[in-house]
Structure formats: structure tokens, C-alpha cells
Amino acid sequence: MKPNDVILRSVTRVAAVIILTFSIYLFMSGHHHPGGGFIGGLSTASAIVLLYLSFGIEKVRENIRLDFKKLAAIGVLVAVGTGLAGIVFGQPFLTQTFGHVDLPIFGDTELASALIFDTGVALAVIGTAVNIILSISEDR
Amino acid sequence: MIFHTILIIALVLLLAAILFNLYRVIKGPSSADRVQALDSVGINLIASIAVYSVLLHTHAFFDLILLIGILSFIGTVAFARFMERGAVIERKR
DSSP, X not given: OOXXXXXXXXXXXXXHHHHHHHHHHHHHGGGTSSOOHHXXXXXXXXXXXHHHHHXXXXXXXXXXXXXXXXXXXXXXXXXXXXXXXXXXXXXXXXXXXXXXXXXXXXXXXXXXXXXXXXXXXXXXXXXXXXXXXXXXXXXX | OHHHHHHHHHHHHHHHHHHHHHHHHHHXXXXXXXXXXHHHHHHHHHHHHHHHHHHHTOXXXXXXXXXXXXXXXXXXXXXXXXXXXXXXXXXXX
């Protein structure tokens, strides 16, 4: 008998969008408010886990064509590369700077190079968390 | 001053609700009772954090409230699927 999870799937379609938006908010507000790369990556991973729970492994793997092991490796590379960029400009390892940029819509925005490091942390956390859960669920 | 007292009373009542839910978690005959009691503990925890952040005059815990709601929902869904099918994440075999 085919199980019927219409309610779970319809709730997931709405809730996944809300959780992903919330995780982007947590990630972007990490410089001045509570949040940052780690918790943003974890809430993104929880949204992906919710998708896996309600739609099954195969269907999500068809639609999100990402290798999460490679994603974790790319995250670590981005974080290390941000640190090495300090050495290129003659500063110590992991030096961070910030500057004010005139963006088209947002106007005068303060951009810090710590955001790129945080992106690396978030990618590594997403890759590791989703990969752990997938490999636990495959062993049966 | 009277507002402060009201907030303390609300916190004590929420603590009592969490304790009664914990009684159901420990005593509950079936595992569905335990899962539902744990979900209810999560909701009471959200309410306590809201009251406590009013008490502390801070905005810093508002993200946490949303996060506990999301995690409690996902945990309850995972437990429900485990009790219903035996496998949390479905795959073709």
C-alpha cells in the first residue's frame, strides 16, 4: 500500500522556503547581531533534511544535484583561501578588512572580508551535516 | 514593579507546565505520548524564552525562538516517521 503524506508534503513546500529564508537572514546578520556562518549553515542543513524526510532520497537527489562531500571541501578551501589572501597583501594570516561600497540598490554598504570566510564556514557545515545524515540513513 | 511580578508568575506557570509534560514523558504508556509531550515541552520552552527576553529587555533571543520552533517541528516529524514506517528517510529498495 502506498503511503499517503499529502499534508506533510504540502507543509514542507511552504516551510522549506521559510526555513531557507530564515537561514539566509541568520547568515547575513552575523556581523552585528546573533547569527553567523555556523548557525546559518545548520539551519540550511535542517531545511534540506526536512526535504529528505518528506520526499525521499531519490527525488531530492534528482532536484538538488550537489555532491555534499565536495561542498564541504569547497567550503574549507574558501575559508583557507580567505586567510591566504592576507598573506598575498603582506599582512598576517587571516587578516580581515572592511570597506564602504556604493551598491546600486542598497546604497552605501559596509562590506567586510569576514563574510567570505563565513561563507566558507557555512558551506563546510552544510556539507558535513547533510553528509552525516545521508550516510547514517543509507546503512541499513 | 507589578509588571515584573506578573512576568515572574508567568515563568513559574510555564515551568509547572514543562514539569507536567516531563511527567508524561517519563510515565507515558506508548511512545506516541512521549513524542507529543516532548513537542509540547518545546512549545513551552519557546514561551518561556519570550517571557524571559521581555524580562531582560533584550532582542537577542528572538532568532532563537524561531529556531527552536523549526527544530522541534523537524524532530517531531522525524520521530513520527520512525514510529510509522521504521525508517526515517525513505528510499527505493
